[in-house]
Amino acid sequence: MTTDLNTLLTALYVKIDDCLGRPARTGRPPRLTDSELLTLAVAQALLGIRSEARWLRFLPRHLPGAFSYLPQQSGYNKRLRTAVPLLKKVIRLLAVDTDLWTDATWVVDSTPVECARSREAAKRSELAGWAGYGYCSSHSRFFWGLRLHLICTPAGLPITWALANPKLDERQVLMAVLDHDPSVLTDRPGLLIIGDKGYISRELDAFLAERGVMLLRPSYRNRTPHPAQHLLKPVRQLIESVNDTLKGQLDLELHGGRTIDGVTARIAQRVLALTAAIWHNRATGQPVTRSLIAYDH
Numbered sequence: 501m502t503t504d505l506n507t508l509l510t511a512l513y514v515k516i517d518d519c520l521g522r523p524a525r526t527g528r529p530p531r532l533t534d535s536e537l538l539t540l541a542v543a544q545a546l547l548g549i550r551s552e553a554r555w556l557r558f559l560p561r562h563l564p565g566a567f568s569y570l571p572q573q574s575g576y577n578k579r580l581r582t583a584v585p586l587l588k589k590v591i592r593l594l595a596v597d598t599d600l601w602t603d604a605t606w607v608v609d610s611t612p613v614e615c616a617r618s619r620e621a622a623k624r625s626e627l628a629g630w631a632g633y634g635y636c637s638s639h640s641r642f643f644w645g646l647r648l649h650l651i652c653t654p655a656g657l658p659i660t661w662a663l664a665n666p667k668l669d670e671r672q673v674l675m676a677v678l679d680h681d682p683s684v685l686t687d688r689p690g691l692l693i694i695g696d697k698g699y700i701s702r703e704l705d706a707f708l709a710e711r712g713v714m715l716l717r718p719s720y721r722n723r724t725p726h727p728a729q730h731l732l733k734p735v736r737q738l739i740e741s742v743n744d745t746l747k748g749q750l751d752l753e754l755h756g757g758r759t760i761d762g763v764t765a766r767i768a769q770r771v772l773a774l775t776a777a778i779w780h781n782r783a784t785g786q787p788v789t790r791s792l793i794a795y796d797h
């Protein structure tokens with residue numbers, strides 16, 4: 501198998517179609533199947549075309565015959581927003597299908613997902629009540645939007661993720677994510693989660709210890725450092741590079757969503773694209789697992 505966009509999309513469509521099959525529906529079946537919809541969404545994210553209207557104009561000329569039917573922009577947007585549970589299901593499906601899923605080390609962090617710049621835009625936004633003001637330490641500025649909380653392996657494979665108000669405590673969000681999806685901790689003896697100082701908490705330590713998980717993070721300056729603390733810096737850099745892939749190559753911060761369903765669908769679309777690229781790179785034996793270069797043009 502080769503690492504080009506057409507090969508990835510073909511393998512992805514076959515994988516999704518085999519696993520999902522033909523879901524039972526009432527009424528006339530859609531002309532664009534769920535498998536085609538998700539494949540279409542992954543191709544859009546990998547090629548970096550943020551506008552859905554421009555994407556649907558781009559396809560007939562540059563990928564002729566790839567999809568037998570293309571909906572109008574409004575239909576595509578509506579299908580994608582209602583497909584969030586399906587997007588999450590396929591992200592997990594592809595992740596489990598890689599050897600990276602059984603990795604005994606995870607890295608956790610959160611990154612801003614800005615949704616508005618001006619005060620007036622924030623006041624008018626339909627995201628009011630979901631989004632809020634937060635502080636981005638890496639850019640030394642405040643932002644209005646959400647935070648993406650991502651748990652992944654050191655190779656960048658997403659394990660689970662969540663969008664939350666930036667005012668929520670990272671430690672509380674991590675516990676809520678693992679409580680909501682306890683299956684990810686099943687059959688993982690000796691699991692180690694690596695985080696930053698934002699995850700220092702006795703409550704979180706006790707929560708993870710009950711589940712047989714150890715949390716490794718930097719200590720405060722007035723505390724005795726962990727014996728393995730010197731190993732944290734290079735490993736912590738891995739999650740920063742994953743966030744950079746999502747932002748720099750998959751335009752995470754330029755999602756264009758104006759409602760909570762729209763933002764969630766577009767973030768899930770990008771996480772699925774990253775997962776699909778890693779899944780395909782592992783299947784084809786590529787030396788760099790998280791590389792998107794073969795698929796972004």
